Amino acid sequence: MKYQVVFQPSGRCGEVEAGTTLLAAAQGLGVHVEASCGGAGVCGKCVVTVKTARLDELDMVSSMAHMSPLTDEERRCLADEDIERGARLACQARVFGDVAVTVPEAPQSDAHVILESGEAHEVVPDPVVRRYELRLAPATLDDARDDMTRLIDGLHGAGVDGDVTIDTTVLRELPSRLRRAGYHVFVTMRRGLDESAGVEVIRVEPFSDEGNRGNMRGGVGIAVDVGTTTIAAYLVELESGRLIGTASRMNSEIAIGGDVLARISYAIGNEHGRERLQKLVIGDINDLVRELVSPAQMDVTDVDEMVLVYNTAMEHLTLGLDPSFVGKSPFVPAVSAPLDLKARDLGIAINPAAYVHSLPIEAGFVGADNVAVLIAEEPYKSEKTRLIIDIGTNGEIDLGSRTRLLSTSCATGPALEGAAIKHGMRAARGAIERVKIDAKTYEPSYKVIGNDKWQSIKTGEPVEENDVKPRGICGSGIIDVMAALYDAGVIAKSGRIKSALASVTTRVRETGGMWEYVVAWASETETGRDIVVTQADVRAVQLAKAALYVGARYLMEQYGVSEVDEVILAGAFGSYIDKKSAMTIGMFPACDIERVRAVGNAAGEGARMALISLAKRREAARVAREVEFVETAVEPDFQERFMDALAFGER
Amino acid sequence: MKYQVVFQPSGRCGEVEAGTTLLAAAQGLGVHVEASCGGAGVCGKCVVTVKTARLDELDMVSSMAHMSPLTDEERRCLADEDIERGARLACQARVFGDVAVTVPEAPQSDAHVILESGEAHEVVPDPVVRRYELRLAPATLDDARDDMTRLIDGLHGAGVDGDVTIDTTVLRELPSRLRRAGYHVFVTMRRGLDESAGVEVIRVEPFSDEGNRGNMRGGVGIAVDVGTTTIAAYLVELESGRLIGTASRMNSEIAIGGDVLARISYAIGNEHGRERLQKLVIGDINDLVRELVSPAQMDVTDVDEMVLVYNTAMEHLTLGLDPSFVGKSPFVPAVSAPLDLKARDLGIAINPAAYVHSLPIEAGFVGADNVAVLIAEEPYKSEKTRLIIDIGTNGEIDLGSRTRLLSTSCATGPALEGAAIKHGMRAARGAIERVKIDAKTYEPSYKVIGNDKWQSIKTGEPVEENDVKPRGICGSGIIDVMAALYDAGVIAKSGRIKSALASVTTRVRETGGMWEYVVAWASETETGRDIVVTQADVRAVQLAKAALYVGARYLMEQYGVSEVDEVILAGAFGSYIDKKSAMTIGMFPACDIERVRAVGNAAGEGARMALISLAKRREAARVAREVEFVETAVEPDFQERFMDALAFGER
Helix, strand or coil, X not given: CEEEEEEECCCEEEEEECCCEHHHHHHHCCCCCCCCCCCCCCCCCCEEEEEECCCCCCCCCCHHHHECCCCHHHHHHCCHHHHHCCEEECCCCEECCCEEEECCCHHHCCCEEECCCCCEEECCCECCEEEEEEECCCCCCCCXXXXXXXXXXXXXXXXXXXXXXXXXXHXXXXXXXXXXXXXXXXXXXXXXXXXXXXXXXXXXXXXXXXXXXXXXXXCEEEEEEECCCEEEEEEEECCCCCEEEEEEEECHHHHCCCCHHHHHHHHHHCCCHHHHHHHHHHHHHHHHHHHHHHHHCCCHHHEEEEEEEECHHHHHHHHCCCCCCCCCCCCCCCCCCCEEEEHHHHCCCCCCCCEEEECCCCHHHCCHHHHHHHHHHCHHXXXXXXXXXXXXXXXXXXXXXXXXXXXXXEECCHHHHCCCCCCECCCCCCEEEEEEECCCCCCEEEEECCCCCEECCXXXXXXXXXXXXXXXXXXXXXXXXXXHHHHCCCECCCCCECHHHXXXXXXXXXXXXXXXXXXXXXXXXXXXXXXXXXXXXXXXXXHHHHHHHHHHHHHHHHHCCCCCCEEEEEEXXXXXXXXXXXXXXXXXXCCCHHHEEECCCHHHHHHHHHHHEHHHHHHHHHHHHHCEECCCCCCCCHHHHHHHHCCCCCC | XXXXXXXXXXXXXXXXXXXXXXXXXXXXXXXXXXXXXXXXXXXXXXXXXXXXXXXXXXXXXXXXXXXXXXXXXXXXXXXXXXXXXXXXXXXXXXXXXXXXXXXXXXXXXXXXXXXXXXXXXXXXXXXXXXXXXXXXXXXXXXXXXXXXXXXXXXXXXXXXXXXXXXXXHHHHHHHHHHHHCCCEEEEEEXXXXXXXXCEEEXXXXXXXXXXXXXXXXXXXXXXXXXXXXXXXXXXXXXXXXXXXXXXXXXXXXXXXXCCHHHHHHHXXXXXXHHHHHHHHHHHHHHHHHHHHHHHHCCCHHHEEEEEEEECHHHHHHHHCCCCCCCCCCCCCCCCCXXXXXXXXXXXXXXXXXXXXXXXXXXXXXXCHHHHHHHHHHCHHHCCCCEEEEEECCXXXXXXXXXXXXXXXXXXXCHHHHCCCCCCECCCCCCEEEEEEECCCCCCEEEEECCCCCEEXXXXXXXXXXXXXXXXXXXXXXXXHHHHHHHHCXXXXXXXXXCHHHHHCCCCEEEECCEEEEEEXXXXXXXXXXXXXXXXHHHHHHHHHHHHHHHHHHHHHHHHCCCCCCEEEXXXXXXXXXXHHHXXXXXXXXXXXXXXXXECCCHHHHHHXXXXXXXXXXXXXXXXXXXXXXXXXXXXXXXXXXXXXXXXXXXX
16 A cells, blocks of 8 residues: 655655655655654654645545554654644654655755855745645546635645735736646745744746756845945845845936935925836846846746845835935934835836835834844854944944944945045946055056956056956945055045155146046056046045944944954945955054954845845844944034044054 | 823723713713613623723833722623723723723614615624724934834724734825824724734824815725626715715626627637736726716725625636636636735725725635625525525526525526617616506507606607607616517517517517517607617527526525525616516516515625625625535536526416
């Protein structure tokens, strides 16, 4: 006598002889079940859940009727309430009828998100979106259940707990989908933050052995960090957490205003201003989605989940929330809770049944982007005090450890992202990303994105034909060039470009009434114009770095430390900033350079983690509530300390 | 010492002296609380729920701290679990702090839906949409909760239980809405079928003493009966159940196909065919909404809820569900459960946050329209056997009582709705709705919608100037004219028009090879053409009425009765059909005419009931599961019995 056993969520399925243990059945079908003790019934690690016993899902009979009785080992290893829910030890329970078995996934998995700095953060994937294989009985005159009921009965039969609903767009196509697939389908389901709220079917597609959508076992999702200046997006395989691709672009709202206050004014002061701004940023997101999926041979509608992080103002402008009151006292946002919105309600062109999860805002309305930084860097799990500086158009600074967590934000402006800088650009091919300056000759060498080597081209020298020619300077290059100019003595501690050097080097000159330093001559650039750093550029960087420095100092005082154990520099740069350069210009309180770590876009990393892990979403909701906000701009000595901090040099 | 008391859901609010009973407070504020025993603490009818005690909703303190302790009377009258939920007797509980009190609504209400037949059905309004008054504390630097949190805290403070979510479209406008209203607002909330699922905010608007939207206390909703041929819509005040207006129109899908099979073929066979059909019917619904709200001085976005009923095919075509398999064996629909869909997802232009509730389909896929008929006529509550014939393009027949309920459907065609009839029209101004024929002279008299009097215009006679001239014949007129022609001997039992009469009266004549009877001469009609009944018209009516008769007979056999106690004739006619005429042509098994009752659009009435009552929606879900479907067309003697039933005359 043979019986059918199906293992979920893998969907593997086969026949076994009566009396076979579930462990043997699993091994025979290539399903991994942990069993440290080798099947002796001692370790209790091979717990599985036997959910139902009839695969034709016409009748849900007790699972126990199709299984051997509980052994003493099982009674010892399993809690009563787990037994009630159908828990068995796979090495003990024997098959005496058709059964559906759910194998827990967590212990099988050791996936991690690799931060761009190369540091791996362990995140066990636990995505809100999961795909199940289902083999349904075809409709007949005798079994003419409607298609939705047939699907839901099948899901319950396959071990899905709780209420199941179906998105309208999926329901619309369900009849043809089921029949064209011969009733053998993959069903993609989505849970919300609230576990008791049930699951929703967001996709039904024909089963295929290789999976589909570029051989993904489960679905894919996209995490987006919507910065004021730069938008970065990550395409991720949900079940494994594997990063498939990255893309970024300038935020098109820059055309309306470089900073969020200008955009908010536009939204309030113009008819349909808010809608127009939303359309711009949603358009950017849709462009990034297209850019990400097409090299992976996927369609935009293959994307089953999205996570968005942003500062509070950009959250309003992206979700179409009235931003009128975010920018004025008492600075109240429309919402601070995490949100699950239908992609189609936002005009985001992915699977129309998919959800967009918006991470929560912190107390004091520090944005979801900083919550993402926190769940990526986890200072609240650290024994050491950790200072995190997230450099963006709005800088966010966190200081904390296991015992306490403080947060503040400051207006840095877009200079460190390469915007509002004369020859600034985002980190893309042709951007100067590293700069050194010879303290004797004042001649620079630089590294351009797209070239592996450093280049040092003397005045009048020709450039090699095959090299990528520079087009501008990106954020990391700007910080480098400031530190280099200061170290080489081209600019004074005050930030002033030393005009006297004009007699020593042609690199220093006055143009249109403003002093500047020439990083690259017209002959060597892509644009055919000199690439320069102007006095105004230096001032913009000074304002930005001073704001970050003062913010960090206030947090340290509030926390009660004179120095911190670790400094983390994060930001949506293409490449990491040089931590030495950052310390040289005085961006943060100086310390042993070994304690400083430059990471990539930590907000983006946190968004990716939230994309693949429900636990991380819950952690985000919790930390958003618990972090203490420190308001720095209202301190009486703020202005004075800010002016002090403008000077270059370690401090 | 004075304290503030707010009564929900009315939102009435005022100050009372410490020690005032809640009953006295309610009376003082004009809030009705039932108290049969006059406040002696005996009857237990004045139960209210004291939910929270602080109106500034910054802090939820125990309600008990602001009230007198429980009296012995209260301990006797109230169950422990009710006490735990904050239940008090209004005559006993005294105020010693700010409190919010919820008064149960059901006992206060005695609303009913009046069927078009004049019969009142008691339905206690219990709408899924409710409006609450809220007075929120303005945002300050010290209380800078985000707007959504402020609103939700306020709702909980006002006695709203469970999870509260906010529709995105409401959240988008929330900041300005709150501030423009000075934080004194009406909040409209919506529950689903599942009570544990929480409530959703679907509207926030400034509080106004008169209410708004045409002085409605609560919101308004629209029930729509989407027939294959006719669409009827009802505008209803949700809290009272009051019918504000009615409108109907032909289903525009008729342009694609007169019957649902033709439309399904079109949907399957043409690119975007399904979308095009959906657009037509949604366009009709949107037109009806506009037609209903504008005389009531409302905007379409004032409509907060919609209920839809239809046959199974029209459900697919209205919701955009793939209809490919509804029309062929085993006739499986995409869904049979009740559905709650966002109006915006269907393109229905009402409050974009509003839901559309679609009533469930029965076993055997008898449509939601018949479920609506059942909850309107409630045969399952009757001691007597009740035969319900719902006349539409698809006829539905129910037979049942308290002990058992059977249902079947049959294809009648649109003849009885005035379609597919040479001069048929829907029941509108100018339609001939009643017809008699003199058995001696063969001259007709008729009543036209828009005229109060019967008209009898002899051949060649002029018509009075002020009378509404006939334009065609509607359903009730068609049944009348058939019965009259048969009674007068113009048509034989077989349905054949007696050509021999052409020599006796000019009313009977042959035109283009087909015999016809002239009901109105060109000189007396609006169109300037003769209005006639043709042999083909007679045949169409014969097919329809035979289908209904045979269906009823099968149900009676299945039920085991040779006659029924009551017959109810329902249909989406403008006026009711004449029950005698219907029996004369043999539409249903003959019986004592006193036992027959003609009602209006019972499906529309059921839809209206579901619109104002959550209990009725649950009743619909239950009856849809429980009704037994009888398949008649597969019976071996169906064809023979159908042929037999074609003949005219009581049978």
